[in-house]
Amino acid sequence: MRQRRLGIELRRLRERAGMSSTDAAAMIGIQQARMSMIEAGRHGVSADRVRAMTRGYSCGDDELVEALVSMTGRRERGWWDEYRELLPASVVEVAEFEHHASAIRVAVVASMPGLLQTPEHFRAVLRCRVPVLRPHEVEHRASFRMKRQAVLYSDPPTPYRAVIHEAALRLEYAGADTTRQQLFHLIEMSERPNVTVQVIPFGANDFPAVGQSITYGAGLLPHLSTVALDTDHGCEYLFAEAQLERYRVVLDRTESVALPPGKSRDFIRRIAKST
Known part of the structure; x- marks a missing residue:
């Protein structure tokens, strides 16, 4: 990629x-x-x-x-290459995209950010997919998802900012216990110095409509960045300068109407305790 x-x-x-x-x-x-x-x-x-x-x-x-x-040189084999015969190429490329990003920004409405999901939550989401995945396919994708999260713990860790709509926080894919565990994990991750989590409550009506999950991977220069849009058939990658600028504006506006990080943590905690 x-x-x-x-x-x-x-x-x-x-x-x-x-x-x-x-x-x-x-x-x-x-x-x-x-x-x-x-x-x-x-x-x-x-x-x-x-x-x-x-x-x-x-x-x-x-x-x-x-x-x-800096983008040249001999292609080094990444850990994701071992999954190329197990998962679709569009799925595998997400890990390479995240690995090379100097910073990551995410906006989601109806799902948890992939790098902040617990294994149990992600498996529950996968079991709802159409067509239905076989058990070994679920495990391949789950192990791949967990390995992707290493970018948040690397040295130095990748700066990560996620804006999550309240709707995603209230969806229960595998019962109250799994949902509660996922929400407390979200709180824990938001306390890491490189991770920022903001919540858009239902009452905020002036945020840009975000139908798809948006991931903005910052490049060494702004116009060398990449936007990944999550679709049913995998990620769609955008590189054009006009597209990059548009999604920077969308993310800026989305972050501006979201609750600040501290209030977002309190908001998530209240939902977790009431689940």
Whole structure:
């Protein structure tokens, strides 16, 4: 996924320079077919080539060039690769997306944020899926979900901010005990220095309509960020600058109408005690 993101940016720079892929390939001494594969993220590219390409595209933004160079190099095998034959590619890519994000922002209305779910809650959610998952499929996804949460405990841990609507806090997927456990886990996680949790109560009517779960993975530069929208068929990834700006505004507005972190913890605690 990181390689694909780099290819998108290189293609964007080439198009802004008004250069064809054939001319760009000739400029750095490769075939046009290989240039197309680089821009599609199906072929790696070295740091030296990225520098040569950005010079040829007259890119004078040194900060951007260095950010792109940092995305090159030999692809390292991540822990998520062991799941590639067990889970759909769109599911596996979420872990790589989160791993490379410098910060993560999330907004959800009808579900708990994935990185803040307990195993029991997540298994209960999976058992409600259509089509029904077989027991071993549930366990594969549950173990994968729990391993994804490591980004919150890494050194240094990834900054994580989640806005959760009250509706998600009150949904009971596997009875009161599991729901209560999930809510107290949410409170515990919100006390970590890198995790911020805010709640939008039912009474807040002026927040942007968020039909899908939104995850914003910050890049080294704002326009190198990625937005992931949760859908029934997996995550849809957005990279266009206009899309990134739109979802930054949506998240800013959503956070502005949510309760502050301290009041959000108290709000969650009251729901947990009444469950």
